[in-house]
Amino acid sequence: MTTLSHAPASSRPVPNPQKSLITKLNMGTGMVLGIIFCWGTYYGMKAGRDMTDSHNVNKVLLMSMFAWSVGFLIGIGAFIGPFRWLIGKDLTDEEQLYLAGDGQGISRYFKYCTDHKVVGIQYLVGVMALLGVGGTMAMMIRTNLATPGSHFVTPVVYNSLVGLHGITMIIAMIIVATGPFGNYIMPIMIGAADMAFPRLNALSWWVLFTAVPVLCSAWFLGGIPTGWTAYAPLSDQAGPGMNAFVATIIIFAFSTAIAGMNITTTVVAMRAKGMKWNRVPIFVIGATISVALAIPAFPTFMVAMIQTAMDRTIATSFYDANLGGSGWLYANLFWIMGHPEVYVILIPGVAALMEIAPVFVRKPLFSYNAAIAGFAGIAGLSILVWAHHMYMAGWMPSLNGPFMVTTEFISVPTGLLFLVLIGTMWRGRPWMKLPMLSVYAFIWDFLIGGITGIYLSDVPADNYLHGSMYVTAHFHYTLMGAALTGAIGGLAYWFPKMTGRMLNERGGYISFWFVQIGFNVLFLGMFIAGATGQPRRVADYAHLFAHANLISTMGAYSVGLGMIILLWAIIHSWRSGKIAPMNPWGAKTLEWTVPYPVPLVNFDTPPVVTSDPYGYGRSAK
């Protein structure tokens, strides 16, 4: 697709702005200042306040959490640039090169580094850690549910596990593809030297990083009893741990807004010469639509959380029916974010698989326009469907019909995504490598997730299924079976470019089958339990559901084992895997035209794009 000359990498001097404060700051200084800010705020606000009043406790805790976040960001140097602007200056060229991590080795991953490749790796490691924590909580949930009457954990701990597993996984899944691949790969894919706003890019990661200890603190503050939906008025009633949830969401919303704006601007403004819109790789299109969808969606969750915080701290009554508020207000705000968010998660995963399929089938992507129409149709409709989560809430039953119509229609653009993938496969001879296996797993999993979604979007059927384990199984088929499978496929595909090494194939295959078989066993059991009448989010259940739950737990252990094997394969391959050639799959997108390690500005000579990247195949006989 591209004419590109590989000029020898220029030999830049390693920057050494010795007198600059920037060189003294890193994650350690960030943590120290963050803790000082946090404890200072805690003790400063606590003094003279009646701490038996829950409103005061909530005020002190919330402000301490935000203080941690601000202190950390100051301590790591996030605001040095803006501060210089305030006094009419800017960073020197040498300082900017230093910020980009030039020549700093592994230490740059622990600094406020503006290189998009460093940010991509930070996101990748962060996502893996979040998935590991969320997955461990899932194993604990399933262990408790293995048999009826289990006391593996108490109901308090169980409810917290459900909520924290949920929010940890949602955060992980929102960034699982756009974080690592959107930052590391995407700018190279479009021929850019970096992201549009490199400092904001680093800021998006480190803001997200500050949310993690805040979320973890929920465990030490009594947990959260609300699930990740955090419905009011249960959230108003909840103990101090709820503050951690509220603060996490508000901080995370800042991070996603910054990242979304950055990715969107980069794709719109920084594509290589000749990369018209119809030549943009489909992963870039998907990731951009995904973050563009998140930009208007996530602030509503932040608003919902700010109002929760106000109810809990200064006794407003947004959600308190006793004082004229309404839980329906919260539910609407939450789901206005909540349903687009499903597609924010799903679309990049599917787009990654669409990038993979043509490479391994050695055929063009079937109907590129249909793929874009599918993504755009889903994104457009997804902002009009939120109240299908509220059919049984009692809020505006007269709107159930219209919301059912919009929700059912999402199956049309969703169908186009299937068409693109099976059209690409049609009459092809796929190269059965790990990334391609993920495409097949996606088709099976998302088909089941999609069809069961059609039942759930139908009001009469939802009358029975809503709030049951059936719903839990359905959305895991879409979020885990489809989106996570897509992201794992993407990792297997881009691992050589991100690490310079090939992902261990044997480990990858073993992991794949443990995860996929276990996944289907796990959620088949959950479909049965839900159809039989087991509500979701219950710490215990009747003997009637025992077999289905035992099946689910066995499946969960298989998934857990598979994920551990995958983690081993990743670590092993990253440290000592086979050295990857520059383009191991013979792909035609731009990221495969640059060597590993990728130069600081990606391309020594700006690439010129002359065609789309799907020019595979021979003429039909």
Add this chain to the structure above:
Amino acid sequence: MSDHDQEVLPPTPGARVGKFLGRSDVRQTFILGLLYTIVFVVLGRWIYPHWMPRVLSKQMQANEDIMIWFTVISAPIAGVVLAIATKSFMNMHRGDTPPEEGIAIRTNTPVVIVWTATSVLFCIVAIVWGLVALNTESIAAATDAPKSIVVDVTGSQWAWSFYYPAQNIHTHTLNLPVNQPVTFNVTSDDVNHSFWPVQLGVKIDANRLVTTVAHADPTATGPLDVKCAELCGLYHAYMETDGAIQTPADFSSWVSSIQATGGVQE
């Protein structure tokens, strides 16, 4: 017209379809699709009713019908997708070098149109089915109201309580007469709950200081499980009770037995 001219004429659409259907890969894909379709039909028609609880109301029957028939209707579409994926999987190339280039099919407009039209048609069937069922339920709720038995349902952390105004009894189990419509007026004393009499196939949230309404038409006698379907705090899992759909005579004697103890169920 010479023989040579006849040879270069493009094939008719019928001939192209015939040639397409005559290909061995197409036949194999078709057979696979048929097998998948049969599996999904069997799953929908026989497995779902086996999983779901006994049908005790018109609403539960409507739910089960949707589960069954939506699966049956979607079976051919699922069959096509899985058949093509399976056929492709069976053609796999293994090894460390990529396979030879496939056929460069950029798109196929008739296929895209037919696929989209089929999706829209399936969608319209699902929507019309749902709207008709929704409308039928709304009409039934309105017309049945005068002859309905009314039950005021209150959720509180973590128990259900019921008040039957016409009978003036307070209970903690939910008993109802068969073949008489029932209207549930549902509220909450504290946080959100979701009232779910499972075998009746209806569900409605219980909200603080708000009354929400659900309607059901019991059609058969049998035991009833009442659960909470909205996470409501510490003992959410244990917020359940039971009851029964009874014959009118059994229901009357149940009511009388409670009235005899002062109108409050022990």
